[in-house]
Amino acid sequence: MLIERTDGIEVGVAAGRAAAHWLTPDIDQWGHGYGWTGQAVDAGTLTVVSLVRGTPGKCDWCTSMP
Numbered sequence: 001m002l003i004e005r006t007d008g009i010e011v012g013v014a015a016g017r018a019a020a021h022w023l024t025p026d027i028d029q030w031g032h033g034y035g036w037t038g039q040a041v042d043a044g045t046l047t048v049v050s051l052v053r054g055t056p057g058k059c060d061w062c063t064s065m066p
Contacts, residue, residue, distance in 0.1 A: 012052040020046050 025038040 009053055013049065014052075015047065015049045017045060017047045020044050 020043040021040040022043045023036060023038050023040050025036045029036055
């Protein structure tokens with residue numbers, strides 16, 4: 001989503017949501033692989049919102065990148 005403020009500065013908005021869990025790990029675990037095993041219990045929902053200011057296509061620092 002792109003929002004233009006009254007002062008002419010554009011602000012990009014992005015958001016994401018994910019379920020969070022508490023984990024009671026099993027006693028025996030491997031030190032590698034897909035992560036810990038055990039009993040998962042719902043802990044809640046996380047929501048993250050990011051705002052980015054600027055004008056699209058007018059990046060001063062990115063023109064100096066190879």
